[in-house]
Amino acid sequence: MRIPVQINESSAEPLYHQIETQLRSLIVTGQIAEGTLLPSIREFSADLKCSVITIRRVYQDLENEGLLRTRQGTGTFVTKVDTDDREAYKKQIVQDAVRELIDTARSVGYTPDELRLLLDETLREEERR
Amino acid sequence: MEKAALEWRNVVKKRDRMELGPVDLKLYENYVTALIGRNGSGKSTLMKLAVQLIHPDKGEVVWFGERYPNGLPAEVRAKIAYVPENYIAEENGLKMDDAAKFRAFWYPGWDWQRYEELLHRFEVPGDKKLNKLSKGQRRKFEIAAALAAKPKLLLLDEPSSGLDPFAWKTMMNEIRRCVDEDGATVLLSTHIVEEVRRMADYLILVDKGRSLGMAEKDSLLERCREIWISRDDELLDELPGVIESAIESSGMVRFVTLDYAGAAALLDEAGVKPIRVRALELDEVMEHWMNGSIPTA
Numbered sequence: 540m541r542i543p544v545q546i547n548e549s550s551a552e553p554l555y556h557q558i559e560t561q562l563r564s565l566i567v568t569g570q571i572a573e574g575t576l577l578p579s580i581r582e583f584s585a586d587l588k589c590s591v592i593t594i595r596r597v598y599q600d601l602e603n604e605g606l607l608r609t610r611q612g613t614g615t616f617v618t619k620v621d622t623d624d625r626e627a628y629k630k631q632i633v634q635d636a637v638r639e640l641i642d643t644a645r646s647v648g649y650t651p652d653e654l655r656l657l658l659d660e661t662l663r664e665e666e667r668r
Numbered sequence: 669m670e671k672a673a674l675e676w677r678n679v680v681k682k683r684d685r686m687e688l689g690p691v692d693l694k695l696y697e698n699y700v701t702a703l704i705g706r707n708g709s710g711k712s713t714l715m716k717l718a719v720q721l722i723h724p725d726k727g728e729v730v731w732f733g734e735r736y737p738n739g740l741p742a743e744v745r746a747k748i749a750y751v752p753e754n755y756i757a758e759e760n761g762l763k764m765d766d767a768a769k770f771r772a773f774w775y776p777g778w779d780w781q782r783y784e785e786l787l788h789r790f791e792v793p794g795d796k797k798l799n800k801l802s803k804g805q806r807r808k809f810e811i812a813a814a815l816a817a818k819p820k821l822l823l824l825d826e827p828s829s830g831l832d833p834f835a836w837k838t839m840m841n842e843i844r845r846c847v848d849e850d851g852a853t854v855l856l857s858t859h860i861v862e863e864v865r866r867m868a869d870y871l872i873l874v875d876k877g878r879s880l881g882m883a884e885k886d887s888l889l890e891r892c893r894e895i896w897i898s899r900d901d902e903l904l905d906e907l908p909g910v911i912e913s914a915i916e917s918s919g920m921v922r923f924v925t926l927d928y929a930g931a932a933a934l935l936d937e938a939g940v941k942p943i944r945v946r947a948l949e950l951d952e953v954m955e956h957w958m959n960g961s962i963p964t965a
Binding site for chain 2: 550581
């Protein structure tokens with residue numbers, strides 16, 4: 540399988556962290572189902588044009604979190620994710636995006652009130668569509 | 669610590685046009701290391717030393733933890749496959765399949781099925797004589813034969829020269845398989861940036877016969893960025909790792925940093941959002957590495 544991870548080279552976030560965050564969210568949201576066999580470390584690294592050292596670190600971290608399990612000789616699988624965890628992760632993802640939004644607003648001098656106003660306005664527009 | 673499949677320890681070798689060394693390098697087991705550098709920098713000499721086609725004037729080469737000053741024993745040689753830049757003339761009059769039989773004799777792990785399959789995928793007919801092959805076909809035969817030998821150490825001296833894009837892709841996949849399934853260690857000399865990006869875990873840079881060290885590819889590339897920000901001379905002075913900068917307009921400055929994590933942290937602290945951030949291409953990184961801006965151990 541080919542995993543849809545998008546590397547952002549202009550991000551200051553380390554490469555392994557970008558991959559880890561995106562793979563985690565694919566697993567937690569169920570887009571990569573429980574029991575799925577992930578590509579081998581070398582396949583995945585070739586796909587993303589990074590080194591196996593980076594991918595090994597990602598797999599190891601997610602294994603430590605209990606999201607992945609490696610079986611000797613067969614490969615790395617996605618394990619079961621709790622419903623509670625899934626909800627918490629979803630919240631986390633949106634919260635991160637909101638933080639990003641706040642940073643952008645702050646960098647152009649928006650006050651919190653102005654941002655709230657704009658957010659409400661945009662939400663109403665979206666609802667009307 | 670990772671185990672080394674091959675080591676060059678304090679190796680010095682005088683050649684016609686250059687002197688290599690002293691060089692201290694190693695290849696970590698089960699990784700792909702790309703050997704990069706200009707023409708005539710000593711890449712092929714390092715490879716030839718690794719198969720004892722030539723012997724060091726000083727220092728020693730170590731294979732899988734052992735040294736063999738009196739010649740590589742057949743069972744060690746059988747673990748090593750080498751695709752040279754220029755081929756050995758003795759085999760020229762042989763048909764491909766006969767040359768393959770000769771090699772199969774030396775490599776106990778020889779896999780005929782893999783050999784046939786690769787020639788088929790490369791679309792090279794096995795009954796042709798080696799000296800009747802085009803440059804690309806000869807290259808394909810050599811690669812097929814090297815992979816069929818199921819080596820533990822695979823040395824490839826500019827393997828992609830003369831290959832069409834389809835054969836190139838097959839070769840890349842097969843090398844990967846060899847590392848993944850057979851646990852091989854690969855040394856790949858190349859000028860092709862895409863090859864390094866797709867294949868390499870470690871990089872070794874040589875220049876004028878000297879080694880400029882070894883680096884882990886991702887952490888090296890991750891450090892180097894070109895950044896545009898609103899002009900702020902005071903801030904620019906403080907940014908770490910800046911090796912070049914230019915004022916692009918009265919209100920904008922561009923700089924290259926070799927410490928992106930440090931620079932990004934400082935920019936963030938100062939509340940400055942970059943206008944643009946660009947990752948350097950491998951050849952640009954190589955240039956900075958060659959002129960001494962990037963120290964690697």
